[in-house]
Amino acid sequence: MTELLNLFENAKELITVDGIKMVAMWIIGGLLIFLAIKKEMEPTLLLPIGFGAILVNLPNSGAIGAEGPLTVLYEAGIANELFPLILFIGIGAMIDFGPLLSNPKLMLFGAAAQFGIFFTLCMASMFFPEIKDAASIAIIGAADGPTSIFVANTLGSGYVGAITVAAYSYMALVPIIQPPVIKLLTTKKERLIKMPYVQNEVSKTTRILFPIILTIIAGIVAPTSVALIGFLMFGNLLRECGVLNSLSETAQKVLANLITIFLGITIASQMHADKFLSPATLLIMGLGLIAFIVDTAGGVLFAKFLNLFMKKKVNPMIGAAGISAFPMSGRVVHKMALKEDPQNFILMQATGVNVSGQIASVIAGGLILNFFS
Amino acid sequence: MKKLFIVLFAAFLIAFSGVNAFAEENANISDVSTEVVSDISSEVVSDESADASADVSSEASVDESLAVSNEKSTATSEKEEGDVEDLDIDFQPSRFVDNLGKMGIGMIGIFIVMGVVIIVTSILNKVTATKK
Numbered sequence: 001m002t003e004l005l006n007l008f009e010n011a012k013e014l015i016t017v018d019g020i021k022m023v024a025m026w027i028i029g030g031l032l033i034f035l036a037i038k039k040e041m042e043p044t045l046l047l048p049i050g051f052g053a054i055l056v057n058l059p060n061s062g063a064i065g066a067e068g069p070l071t072v073l074y075e076a077g078i079a080n081e082l083f084p085l086i087l088f089i090g091i092g093a094m095i096d097f098g099p100l101l102s103n104p105k106l107m108l109f110g111a112a113a114q115f116g117i118f119f120t121l122c123m124a125s126m127f128f129p130e131i132k133d134a135a136s137i138a139i140i141g142a143a144d145g146p147t148s149i150f151v152a153n154t155l156g157s158g159y160v161g162a163i164t165v166a167a168y169s170y171m172a173l174v175p176i177i178q179p180p181v182i183k184l185l186t187t188k189k190e191r192l193i194k195m196p197y198v199q200n201e202v203s204k205t206t207r208i209l210f211p212i213i214l215t216i217i218a219g220i221v222a223p224t225s226v227a228l229i230g231f232l233m234f235g236n237l238l239r240e241c242g243v244l245n246s247l248s249e250t251a252q253k254v255l256a257n258l259i260t261i262f263l264g265i266t267i268a269s270q271m272h273a274d275k276f277l278s279p280a281t282l283l284i285m286g287l288g289l290i291a292f293i294v295d296t297a298g299g300v301l302f303a304k305f306l307n308l309f310m311k312k313k314v315n316p317m318i319g320a321a322g323i324s325a326f327p328m329s330g331r332v333v334h335k336m337a338l339k340e341d342p343q344n345f346i347l348m349q350a351t352g353v354n355v356s357g358q359i360a361s362v363i364a365g366g367l368i369l370n371f372f373s
Numbered sequence: 374m375k376k377l378f379i380v381l382f383a384a385f386l387i388a389f390s391g392v393n394a395f396a397e398e399n400a401n402i403s404d405v406s407t408e409v410v411s412d413i414s415s416e417v418v419s420d421e422s423a424d425a426s427a428d429v430s431s432e433a434s435v436d437e438s439l440a441v442s443n444e445k446s447t448a449t450s451e452k453e454e455g456d457v458e459d460l461d462i463d464f465q466p467s468r469f470v471d472n473l474g475k476m477g478i479g480m481i482g483i484f485i486v487m488g489v490v491i492i493v494t495s496i497l498n499k500v501t502a503t504k505k
C-alpha cells in the first residue's frame with residue numbers, strides 16, 4: 001500500500017506555488033503545440049519547443065538535471081552554439097541568391113529593415129540593467145532563430161528560452177504583423193507602383209565567389225560573426241558549386257531536419273517555470289513584437305525616402321520584405337501587391353530583398369556581438 | 374482566430390506572471406522581516422559596545438553609532454537593489470538616450486558593410502558577365 005502511495009508522491013508538488021507554475025507551463029507548451037498543429041505556425045520549431053516545455057516542467061523531471069538528456073544536449077549543442085551554426089549550413093544551402101545578385105541594390109532594403117534591432121536595443125536597455133540582456137532581446141528583431149540563439153548564448157543572456165520562443169512565434173506571425181504596419185505607412189498610390197522585373201544573367205562564377213567574398217568582408221568587420229556568416233555561406237557554396245549536389249541535398253533536408261529536432265526540444269530546457277514565468281518574459285514578448293514592427297517600418301520608410309530621389313520609383317512595400325523571415329515576408333509583400341492590383345508582380349524583387357535581409361540580419365548579429373561581447 | 378490566440382497567449386502570460394510576482398512578494402516580505410529582526414539585534418549589540426567605550430572617547434562612540442546607522446542604510450539600499458535584481462527589471466528611461474549612439478553606429482555599420490558588398494557584387498557581375 002505504501003509503495004502505491006509513493007507512486008504519486010510527486011503529485012503533491014503540484015499543489016504548491018511551484019507546482020501551479022509548472023501546470024501553467026504545461027498550458028503554454030500545449031498552446032504552442034496547438035498553434036503548430038492546428039494553425040501550422042512554424043510547426044518545425046514550435047511543436048518540439050512546446051513538448052519540451054512540458055517535459056522540463058514535471059516534478060523532479062528526469063529530462064533535466066545533471067545527467068538529464070536535455071541538459072546533455074544543451075551542453076553539447078546550445079551552450080557552445082553548435083546547433084544553430086549547423087542549422088545555418090542547411091539554411092544557406094536552401095537560399096538562392098540569384099534574384100539578389102541580379103540587382104544588388106536591393107541589399108540596401110535588407111540593411112534598412114534591421115533598424116528594429118537597434119531601436120529595440122535602446123528600448124530594452126530602459127528595462128534591463130545588463131546591456132547584454134538588452135542586446136540579446138534586441139536580436140529578436142533579426143527575425144532569425146539561429147542568429148537569435150547564437151547571439152543570446154554568446155552574450156550569456158539568461159533569457160535564451162523566452163528569446164527563442166519570441167523569435168519563432170513572431171516569425172510565424174509575420175503575415176499578421178506586417179500588413180497593418182505596411183498599410184499604415186503607405187498610400188494606395190504607393191502600393192500600386194509597378195516594378196517590372198528585368199532578368200539579368202548572373203554567372204556561375206559570381207554565384208560561387210559571392211559567398212566566399214561576403215564571408216571575408218563580414219569576417220573582417222565583425223570577427224565574432226565569422227562562424228555565423230561563414231556557416232551560412234558554406235551551405236550556399238555547397239549549393240552553388242555544382243559538384244556537391246548530394247551534400248547540398250543532405251544539408252537542405254536531412255541535416256536541417258535533424259538539427260531542428262534537437263534544437264527545438266533542447267531549447268525547451270530553458271523554459272523551466274522558474275525562469276520563464278516572470279514579468280521579464282512578458283516584457284521580452286512585448287519588446288520582440290516592437291522589434292518586428294519597427295523592422296517593417298524601417299524598411300518601408302527607407303524605400304519611401306529613396307523614392308524622393310529616384311526617377312524610377314520602387315514600391316515601398318518591398319522594404320518590409322527586408323525582414324529576415326524567409327520566405328514568408330517576401331510572399332506577404334507579393335500577396336499584398338497582388339491584392340491592390342492583380343497585374344502587379346513584385347515577387348522576384350520582394351524575394352531578393354528578403355534574401356538580403358537574411359544576410360543583413362547575420363551582419364547585424366555580428367555587430368551586436370562586436371559591441372557587447 | 375489567430376488574433377484571438379495571440380490575445381489568449383498574452384493573457385496566460387500576464388495571469389501567470391501575476392501569480393509568480395505575488396509568490397515572490399510573499400517570499401520577500403518574510404525575508405525582510407527576518408532581516409529587520411537581525412538588524413535590530415545587531416544594533417542593540419553595537420549600542421552596548423558603544424556605551425562600553427564611552428569612557429574612552431565620547432567622539433568615538435558618536436562615530437560608531439554613525440557608522441552603524443550608515444551600515445544599516447547601506448544594508449537597506451542593498452536589500453532594495455536585491456529586490457530589483459530579483460524582479461530582473463529596473464526601469465531607467467535615461468538608458469534609452471544613452472544607447473542611441475550605439476543605434477546610430479550599428480545602422481551606419483550595416484549600411485557600410487552592405488554598401489561594400491553591393492559594390493563588390495556589381496564589380497563581380499561586370500567582370501564575369503558573358504560577352505555577347
